[in-house]
Amino acid sequence: MIQFTDLQAHLKKPALYERTAEKFWNDPHIAAQMLAAHLDPYTDAASRKPEFIGRCADWVAALLPEGASLLDIGSGPGLYTKQFAKRGLRVTGLDFSESSVAYAREHDPDSEYILQDYLSMDFKAAFDMITLIYYDYGALIPDERANLLRRIHKALKPGGLFLFDIYTPLRGKGKNDRASWDNHPNGGFWSAKPHICLSTEYVCGEAAEGHRHVVVEENSVRSYNLWDCYFTRQSILGEADPFGFSEYGFFNDAAGQPSSGNSETLCAILKKES
Numbered sequence: 001m002i003q004f005t006d007l008q009a010h011l012k013k014p015a016l017y018e019r020t021a022e023k024f025w026n027d028p029h030i031a032a033q034m035l036a037a038h039l040d041p042y043t044d045a046a047s048r049k050p051e052f053i054g055r056c057a058d059w060v061a062a063l064l065p066e067g068a069s070l071l072d073i074g075s076g077p078g079l080y081t082k083q084f085a086k087r088g089l090r091v092t093g094l095d096f097s098e099s100s101v102a103y104a105r106e107h108d109p110d111s112e113y114i115l116q117d118y119l120s121m122d123f124k125a126a127f128d129m130i131t132l133i134y135y136d137y138g139a140l141i142p143d144e145r146a147n148l149l150r151r152i153h154k155a156l157k158p159g160g161l162f163l164f165d166i167y168t169p170l171r172g173k174g175k176n177d178r179a180s181w182d183n184h185p186n187g188g189f190w191s192a193k194p195h196i197c198l199s200t201e202y203v204c205g206e207a208a209e210g211h212r213h214v215v216v217e218e219n220s221v222r223s224y225n226l227w228d229c230y231f232t233r234q235s236i237l238g239e240a241d242p243f244g245f246s247e248y249g250f251f252n253d254a255a256g257q258p259s260s261g262n263s264e265t266l267c268a269i270l271k272k273e274s
Contacts, residue, residue, distance in 0.1 A: 002221050010214045010223040016204050017141040020225045031099045033189045038077050038100065047079050047134060052255060057083035059256035060131065060163065063269075064089060068128040071155065073118040074136040078104030078111065084131075085110040092127075094118055119147055123155035130156060132164040133254050135265075138208075138229040149243040158274040162245065163267065165254045169206040169230040171264040177202050190215045190224070206230055236268050245270040 024030055037046035047053070057080065064070070066088040072081045075093030077100045085091040085108065093108075095101050096117040104113045114121075118132075130152050140148060152162050179200045187193055190213060198214040208229040215222050233250050248269040250259045259266065 002216065002219065007214075007216065007221055010212075010221055011198065011200070013200075013202055014210055014212055014225050016207065016210070017227060018210075018225055019141065020223070022222070022224075024224055025097060028099075029192045030190065031097055034097065035077060035099050035103060038079065039103075047076065050079075053079055053083055055255040056080065056133070057087055059254075060084060060129070061087035061089060063161065063163075064128055069126065069157075071123070071127045071130045073121070073130060073132050074134075075104065075113070076100045078108045078113065080131065080133055081111050081113075082108040094121060119144060119151070121151055121155065123151075125157050126155055127160060128157055129161045129163060132162075135165055135167060135228065137164045138166050138231065139227060140229070141227060145239060146243075149240060149245070153243045153245065153272055156272040158272060160272045161248055162270045162272070163254070165265060165267040166231045166236070167228055168232060168264055168266055170262065171228070172203045172206065172209055172230060175201075175203045175209070191217060193217050231266065231268075233266070233268075236266075236270075240270050244273050246273055247271070 041050050069090045070084055072093045075081045075095045078093050081091050081093035091111040094114045101113050101115045181198045183196050185194045196216045200212045202210040208227050211226040213224045248271040251267040252259055252263045253265055254267045
C-alpha cells in the first residue's frame with residue numbers, strides 16, 4: 001500500500017535540472033505511446049504536422065549541396081529524416097528508441113538508421129550537417145549539452161553546420177507554477193494500468209520550466225521529470241564558442257522564418273570552424 005510520506009516525497013518540487021534516475025523512454029508502454037504521438041498528423045504533441053516538416057526539409061536541403069551528408073539525431077520514427085533523403089541528401093538517422101528506429105527502418109529504405117543515444121555517438125568528420133529538431137537541445141541539462149556539443153563538433157566536417165531549435169525566455173513570460181491531475185481508469189500515456197497522474201509545472205525564472213508527472217497506481221508511485229530550457233542568441237553562442245563553433249544564423253523556427261527578436265522559439269545554425 002502506498003504511504004502518504006512516499007507520495008509526499010514525489011510531490012516535492014525538483015531541484016533545477018534534477019533528472020529522473022529511471023530511463024523511462026524505452027519502457028515498452030511509454031515508447032509505444034510516444035511512437036503513436038509522433039505519427040499523429042493532426043497534433044504537434046511529439047512531432048510537428050507534415051506540412052511544417054515538408055517546409056523544414058525544403059529549407060534544410062536548400063542550405064546544402066545535393067548529395068551532402070546529414071545526420072539527424074533524435075530522429076524518432078524518421079519523419080524529418082525521410083523528407084531530407086527525398087530531397088537528395090545522404091541521410092543517417094540516430095535515436096535510442098527501439099520502436100521508433102524499427103518503424104523508421106521499415107518505412108524509409110533510403111536512409112540509414114542507427115540505434116544509439118546521441119550523447120554517446122562517436123563519429124569523426126563524417127557529416128556536412130547535423131540536425132536536432134523539435135526542442136530536444138533544451139530538454140538536455142547543462143552538462144549533457146556540453147557533452148553533445150563536443151561530440152557534434154567532432155562528427156562534423158570542417159565548415160559543417162549544426163541546426164537545432166530552442167525555446168526563448170518569452171515562453172515563460174507570465175507563467176506561474178501550476179498543478180493538475182487526471183484519472184486514467186483504463187490506463188494512459190505513462191502506464192497501461194489504472195492510475196492517477198498528478199502533473200506540476202514549475203517556472204524557473206528565465207532558465208527553464210520543469211514538468212513533473214507523478215503516476216499513482218494501486219500499489220506503486222513513481223515520478224518523471226522533464227525540462228524545457230530557455231535560451232537567447234547570446235547564451236547559445238556562449239555555450240557553443242568553447243567547442244569551436246561560430247554563428248551561421250538565427251531564425252524564428254526550423255523552417256527558416258526570419259528572426260524577429262520577439263518569438264518564443266529560435267532556430268540556431270552553428271558552424272564548425274575550419
